[in-house]
Amino acid sequence: MLTTISNLKDHVGKEVTIRGWMFNKRGNGKLYFLQLRDGSGMTQGVLEAAKVDPQTAENAEKLTAESSVKVTGIVNKHPKQEGVYELGVTKIEIVHLTTEEYPISKKDHGIDFLLDQRHLWLRSSKQWAIQRVRNTIINATYEYLNDNGFIKIDAPILTPNACEGTTELFDIDYFDEGKAYLSQSGQLYIEAAIFSVGKCFDFGPVFRAEKSKTRRHLTEFWMMDAEAAFAEHDDNIKTQEELVCHIVKKVLEKNMQELTILERNIEPLKKIEAPFIRKTHEEVVKELREMGSDIQPNHDLGADDETMLTQKYDKPIFVEKYPSEVKAFYMKRDPKDPTRVLCADLLAPEGYGEIIGGSQREDDYDTLLKRIQDHKLPVKEFQWYLDLRKFGSVPHSGFGYGLERLVTWICGQEHIRTSIPFPRTIYRLTP
Secondary structure, X not given: OEOOHXXXXXXXXXEEEEEEEEEEEEEOOOXXXXXXXXXXXXXEXXXXXXXXXXXXXHXXXXXXXXXXXXXXXXXXXXXXXXXXXXEEEEEEEEEEOOOOOOOOOOOOOOHHHHHHOHHHHOOOHHXXXXXXXXXXXXXXXXXXXXXXXXXXXXXXOEEOOOOOOOOOOOEEEOOOOOEEEEOOOOHHXXXXXXXXXXXXXXXXXXXXXXXXOOOOOOOEEEEEEEEEEOOOHHHHHHHHHHHHHHHHHHHHHHOHHHHHHXXXXXXXXXXXXXXXXXXXXXXXXXXXXHOOOOOOXXXXXXXXXXXXXXXXXXXXXXXXXXXHHHOOOOEOEEOOEEEEEOEEEEEEOOOOEEEEEEEEEOOOHHHHHHHHHHOOOOOHHHHHHHHOOOOOOOOEEEEEEEHHHHHHXXXXXXXXXXXXXXXXXXXXXXX
């Protein structure tokens, strides 16, 4: 019977066949222990040479790391590990015998070497685990948003202007139309869609040309943007809270094996429950200065500030109502203090920092026009965005999360580059 490693528990005592790869082997000619994987999981195959046919014994002897195989055997419970199943091997069929030495061995390798071998490094158990957690985060996001009235709207990747007015964009020559840019966010486009569908989101690759070298930045990454009509600042925060709680809950339900492989302490993840901590930018600046930061009242939080603050608390923190001068032109001013905007950045605990940025959007035409002019942005190129405020404008809010930042935090990784299958940074375009 053909099955997968993840389903071995359903076939105890029966003979099954799995198809996959042998990534490690121990043995002495009489007894072999084969480490096998098939994409769904990993298991051990135990082969006693005296109990199998000569061809199978010969195949076991000549198997090399990363050879692809079909392995048949009896499913047994592991004698020492609860919930672990292995194969008593009865037959091995070699699909492809690797004849070169596999470049990634058990010895320590430098990060540059491993990234050069990223196409092969993905096969390692920890990288396998990270990508499976990433998949759960993606699916949990779709699940929550779909269950709460959001539909997916696809924003373009090629745009005529920047979303936030920055110049740190990748530009290309676009036929006879002049310059086009790789998108840094789908936000403005899905804002247009809420006047049709009410609530929507997009999810796709975005690009930032800033020459950042920090452990939190990539040049190409995946971003989810969500927008909702008739949603104000507090509604926006509640949605983010519920979404993050749902994602963490799903990872804890579905990925305990992966988190164990990653040696992730899950106790901090178990504490992710609403309500999250909520502080104003003014309160946080005061708190950080008392902790030794030199942040000024009109400054955005830097990476060191975020790390310092989020190491102090065991729950995510909303930092809201930043000075308008450090935030984007489209954010609505706080009616109680027009020098500040109705925005919030959500910072993950354990020192991981910002994972979500969101705000209520400015819904008044004249006010938004003035903001565009104040930021010295080309009014003509933003006229379509202004039009949204001319025809049935409503209060509306939205937010965006960086997928890789969520993956890095939930998996307990040190650097964002391991959270995406093929990282793109200012130093890396290959493989």
